[in-house]
Amino acid sequence: xxxxxxxxxxxxxxxxxxxxxxxxxxxxxxxxxxxxxxxxxxxxxxxxxxxxxxxxxxxxxxxxxxxxxxxxxxxxxxxxxxxxxxxxxxxxxxxxxxxxxxxxxxxxxxxxxxxxxxxxxxxxxxxxxxxxxxxxxxxxxxxxxxxxxxxxxxxxxxxxxxxxxxxxxxxxxxxxxxxxxxxxxxxxxxxxxxxxxxxxxxxxxxxxxxxxxxxxx
Amino acid sequence: xxxxxxxxxxxxxxxxxxxxxxxxxxxxxxxxxxxxxxxxxxxxxxxxxxxxxxxxxxxxxxxxxxxxxxxxxxxxxxxxxxxxxxxxxxxxxxxxxxxxxxxxxxxxxxxxxxxxxxxxxxxxxxxxxxxxxxxxxxxxxxxxxxxxxxxxxxxxxxxxxxxxxxxxxxxxxxxxxxxxxxxxxxxxxxxxxxxxxxxxxxxxxxxxxxxxxxxxxxxxxxxxxxxxxxxxxxxxxxxxxxxxxxxxxxxxxxxxxxxxxxxxxxxxxxxxxxxxxxxxxxxxxxxxxxxxxxxxxxxxxxxxxxxxxxxxxxxxxxxxxxxx
Numbered sequence: 001x002x003x004x005x006x007x008x009x010x011x012x013x014x015x016x017x018x019x020x021x022x023x024x025x026x027x028x029x030x031x032x033x034x035x036x037x038x039x040x041x042x043x044x045x046x047x048x049x050x051x052x053x054x055x056x057x058x059x060x061x062x063x064x065x066x067x068x069x070x071x072x073x074x075x076x077x078x079x080x081x082x083x084x085x086x087x088x089x090x091x092x093x094x095x096x097x098x099x100x101x102x103x104x105x106x107x108x109x110x111x112x113x114x115x116x117x118x119x120x121x122x123x124x125x126x127x128x129x130x131x132x133x134x135x136x137x138x139x140x141x142x143x144x145x146x147x148x149x150x151x152x153x154x155x156x157x158x159x160x161x162x163x164x165x166x167x168x169x170x171x172x173x174x175x176x177x178x179x180x181x182x183x184x185x186x187x188x189x190x191x192x193x194x195x196x197x198x199x200x201x202x203x204x205x206x207x208x209x210x211x212x213x214x215x216x217x
Numbered sequence: 218x219x220x221x222x223x224x225x226x227x228x229x230x231x232x233x234x235x236x237x238x239x240x241x242x243x244x245x246x247x248x249x250x251x252x253x254x255x256x257x258x259x260x261x262x263x264x265x266x267x268x269x270x271x272x273x274x275x276x277x278x279x280x281x282x283x284x285x286x287x288x289x290x291x292x293x294x295x296x297x298x299x300x301x302x303x304x305x306x307x308x309x310x311x312x313x314x315x316x317x318x319x320x321x322x323x324x325x326x327x328x329x330x331x332x333x334x335x336x337x338x339x340x341x342x343x344x345x346x347x348x349x350x351x352x353x354x355x356x357x358x359x360x361x362x363x364x365x366x367x368x369x370x371x372x373x374x375x376x377x378x379x380x381x382x383x384x385x386x387x388x389x390x391x392x393x394x395x396x397x398x399x400x401x402x403x404x405x406x407x408x409x410x411x412x413x414x415x416x417x418x419x420x421x422x423x424x425x426x427x428x429x430x431x432x433x434x435x436x437x438x439x440x441x442x443x444x445x446x447x448x449x450x451x452x453x454x455x456x457x458x459x460x461x462x463x464x465x466x467x468x469x470x471x472x473x474x475x476x477x478x479x480x481x482x483x484x485x486x487x488x489x490x491x492x493x494x495x496x497x498x499x500x501x502x503x504x505x506x507x508x509x510x511x512x513x514x515x516x517x518x519x520x521x522x523x524x525x526x527x528x529x530x531x532x533x534x535x536x537x538x539x540x541x
Contacts, residue, residue, distance in 0.1 A: 039513060040511060111500070171408075174408060
């Protein structure tokens with residue numbers, strides 16, 4: 001049952017948008033009420049990073065959900081979720097270069113070069129930039145569907161690099177990073193399986209049509 | 218000028234909240250006792266029961282000032298008591314304050330044994346009387362690259378060591394923390410082996426800076442900060458300053474230490490604060506000083522956390538990159 005027959009999807013967009021702003025609104029509220037703890041820079045870094053991963057996972061879950069639940073209209077939220085992943089990623093990155101590093105370029109270059117977990121994080125963020133820049137319908141048209149699709153598969157690398165970044169930075173308690181890694185693995189695994197099945201079906205269909213054309217010849 | 222400036226008043230002379238709150242409790246108790254004694258069969262003395270001498274928040278004093286104290290800005294007590302690494306009570310920074318409230322720290326005793334002529338078991342009350350209590354305002358530098366300034370209360374560990382009279386065979390001192398799954402259920406998910414153990418070379422333990430610590434900010438230690446007795450070595454990364462000690466053992470060989478067991482590549486036995494030797498995953502060249510300003514301040518990390526004058530001589534000729 002396609003739910004879009006019963007609900008106007010366009011009316012859903014503003015409330016979902018506001019929901020996605022929830023985390024940053026909450027963070028700002030806590031900041032003004034001195035509830036960020038003893039080390040606000042660490043709290044903000046941790047929070048924005050976590051929400052980036054959450055947003056990435058939500059974005060990656062759109063396609064599996066729309067296929068499994070047969071709700072194609074979900075695709076209309078994918079760009080919003082993806083851009084929010086970029087938004088929170090940008091907040092996390094800005095916190096790193098401004099609040100954490102104090103714009104110390106030398107220290108940051110050192111970090112990216114010498115600390116694997118920062119290399120992973122930096123990669124995850126940088127790969128989102130071309131995706132954000134080409135997120136408009138105009139860009140889809142300019143690039144052409146096929147090229148756009150290929151470029152945007154970079155989000156898989158982003159999500160993986162992000163999960164690795166988190167896992168590599170914790171000292172001993174690995175539970176939360178492992179949970180994120182499991183979710184990312186699941187979402188990417190779904191695609192791998194779907195792709196494998198698609199290829200099998202295409203191969204079978206190709207064989208079938210080749211046989212039929214021979215028979216009808 | 219008779220009227221003191223706030224900075225002239227040592228923290229130890231400020232009446233702690235627990236003391237004046239207890240006076241109110243006392244008065245309330247008297248009122249309740251008078252009312253209830255006719256109704257209840259309980260003796261009046263039960264209502265007027267004095268608070269245990271060493272319950273959380275008891276004032277400690279008088280405190281001698283120490284030449285080892287720094288005059289840097291103190292970290293607000295709210296931050297020192299709500300930003301803790303005490304994994305037995307949870308791994309988030311805010312967990313220990315939340316989950317250590319029921320931790321029982323009285324009665325408490327510390328056993329001292331191993332390569333000593335006078336082994337013994339000391340009650341907390343006995344320990345508190347071994348030497349005059351000093352206030353030592355130390356910088357405390359975490360391996361995670363943040364730091365605080367804390368007015369600790371205690372006396373040099375060497376006092377206790379001399380009472381035990383180490384034999385010539387004693388080369389190291391091993392410490393062990395309290396651990397009990399019933400009071401510390403979250404410890405099972407900490408990712409480190411418990412009970413928490415630590416160790417020092419004998420000369421490090423005998424260094425006057427090494428503080429057997431009973432309090433902070435003029436009072437006994439809060440549970441989340443390692444009540445009722447802990448160590449503080451300000452020239453080393455904070456994880457070496459073991460909390461809630463139950464056992465001190467003088468040993469011949471380098472003892473195991475919890476973070477070294479968890480990850481030997483990252484956490485060495487010495488773990489001296491050293492801006493030139495990076496942690497494998499992050500730089501140790503700078504730290505965020507939590508001084509009460511909103512974001513804190515990023516400052517350069519000093520060799521031995523600024524205590525080189527007192528400790529550097531213990532490490533002359535040692536390759537501190539090898540012995541991290």
